[in-house]
Amino acid sequence: MSAIAGHYSYWVTVFLMVAGLYILIARTNLLKKLIGLAILQTSVYLLYIAPGKLIGGTAPILANGFTTYSNPLPHVLILTAIVVGVATLALGLALVVRIRETYGSIEEDDILARDIADADG
């Protein structure tokens, strides 16, 4: 039982990871694929941050009465990863907007059909 309860943050991480990857692969709507990508990236934030937290630990400050500190490095790393994630998502959305403008659709099947029609005509 403790293997499940004691590691519940990992279980949540794994669930988000797999859910994100599934959406990314299984959906044909370009926007929904990006949502899956965002969920996958979010799971990584959790993977880094959750183990960095010590129960009862404080921020790493020098003050009387505090002896247990949480490691601040994962937070800093994930701050960077969040910025990267935001940039990727913004670029992805911009590409979807441009695809919608030129193809008139954001469904993978429609776009494929139009490309094939192009090649024939």
Added chain:
Amino acid sequence: MGDHLAVLQVVLPLAAAPLIVLVRDRGFAWIATTVVSYACLAIAVGLAVRVATAGPISYEIGSWPPPWGIEYRVDALSAFVLVLVALTASLVAPYARRSIAAEVAHDRAYLMYAMYCLCLAGLLGITITGDAFNIFVFLEISSLAMYVLIALGRNRKALVAAYQYMLMGTVGATFYVIGVGLLYLMTGTLNLVDLAARLREVEDLRPVLAALAFITVGIGLKLALFPLHQWLPNAYAYAPSMATAFIAATATKVSVYVLLRFYFTVFDPSLHFGDVPWREVFIALSVAGMLVASLVALFESDVKRLFAYSSVAQIGYITLGIGLDSQASLTGSITHLMNHGVTKGAIFVLLGGVALRAGAMSMSVNSLAGLGQRMPLSAFGLVIAGLSLIGIPGTAGFVSKWYLIVAALEQGHWWLVAAILAASLIAAAYVWRLIEVAYLRPAAADAWQRGEAPVGMLTAALAMVALCVYFGFDTTFSVGGAQEAAQLLRGTR
């Protein structure tokens, strides 16, 4: 100044990008890009010379000593890859002016140069940094810039190609960062050298193996390891010519560098990999990639897609060397990074010139009919680079394949030699298809008739073709550098 060469290598192109965006002038953008590319080449060569004479260079960013601060570390392997990236950049940059003017809307051209500088900064950063998380950041800088470069292609398929590459590339980078996260949980460090030392004391190997799996698949996506190459053909085919030339010559090679770093510097295969048949997996995927992608290339009708599939096959040769895991095979792999980079760069640069004269970004093989008469120098260059792709003696491609064959024979893998030769034969067949069309078939009556490519583009292209031949004869730099790098990688065991 001399002490800060390592950081200048990345800071120069990184600073050039916002400057270009601020000035918003395409003439200035081109000059800045060219100057920065040449400066990068000078720095890369300077670093390589220093590493050769005085050993590895370690640079502490912000004077924070490793493993706390980020360390830039240049050794034989990273110096070799730095030279490859900077060399390609300095040949593609002067070429870019005419190519971009013809293929990208004028008011957006300066953005193309800015993205090119960012991509260069990212690729150089991946190679020079000694910090696992920093690799991820640079990986994403270069990748994001690459997605934009591809999306700037004129065909609307470029948008879909960029979108697909973005999805697969981001999944790759995310997998990589999951792997690094697991390693960080086990060791509490991100510095590659420190990571290597602490991993040798780790008792519980299961998270290490999970990290290995995530990093292999993640970087495999980035380097287009068969069958994770689905993004590559369209991305190469629909990107603007200069972007294709630069990306094809450098991006996948830098990812191979990351793979080599993790497999041989960070992990210790004999200690960490247990009974995981990683050599067999690499050999199987490489051979499958070499044969399948070559066959697809043989039946492909679009010229750029043909050479894109040929890239997937050539990456197979490179990863085959990793799977064989010996001094000779790694030498072959690392030499092939350089030789294939130069060869594929030359081909795509030449195709860019042909595309400019044809007025179309995507060309079918048949549209090249009569190219030998209309653009004799370009056609001749394509033949030489094609021979190097096949691996004819006297060209760069022969040298690296020779080392791979020697490595396969050392381990008694006769069937591998057969596979390498079979893939080369298929390459000969698809290169011959081009030669036949270009020289033996008369041009169609309504074909474009506008002579040779502009001098600026042709010079860059022929310089790369000359390198294909040069590395076939004088191997002091290519094989010499690769040998040292291979020794370094295997020396840790």
